[in-house]
Amino acid sequence: MSNTENKDKNLVAKEKTEVSGPAEQTRPGRMYVPEVDIFEKDADIVLLADMPGVAADDLEIDLRDNVLTITGDVQPQEKEGQVYMAREYGTGRYYRRFTLSNDIDQSKIQASLKNGVMRLVLPKVEKAKPRKIEVHAA
Numbered sequence: 001m002s003n004t005e006n007k008d009k010n011l012v013a014k015e016k017t018e019v020s021g022p023a024e025q026t027r028p029g030r031m032y033v034p035e036v037d038i039f040e041k042d043a044d045i046v047l048l049a050d051m052p053g054v055a056a057d058d059l060e061i062d063l064r065d066n067v068l069t070i071t072g073d074v075q076p077q078e079k080e081g082q083v084y085m086a087r088e089y090g091t092g093r094y095y096r097r098f099t100l101s102n103d104i105d106q107s108k109i110q111a112s113l114k115n116g117v118m119r120l121v122l123p124k125v126e127k128a129k130p131r132k133i134e135v136h137a138a
């Protein structure tokens with residue numbers, strides 16, 4: 001969105017969405033749903049997930065039976081002798097699951113994490129990639 005489109009709109013920081021539901025948690029603490037953007041290109045599908053505070057060592061991506069599970073832990077940043085006057089940033093775990101179609105080449109999935117954004121590249125299998133068919137004059 002350009003600045004001219006945004007000048008009359010209020011900008012509000014969106015709160016982290018906490019997971020809620022009937023499932024029983026096996027770990028103490030809060031569970032968050034990362035915000036994601038998903039877009040398609042000719043050769044692949046790209047998923048961007050906001051996971052602020054998660055280090056690469058604390059990010060886990062699991063693929064089993066066409067289900068992609070993303071979990072990331074936000075570790076406490078406490079230092080000995082540090083006394084907080086205010087504390088708004090919550091620690092906890094990010095959790096999100098996606099079911100993949102057979103159009104994804106699961107052996108070539110790539111992931112990276114930079115500045116709190118996880119980028120997942122899901123390459124399409126050859127048969128799923130769009131292609132142009134050349135027409136010859138008869």
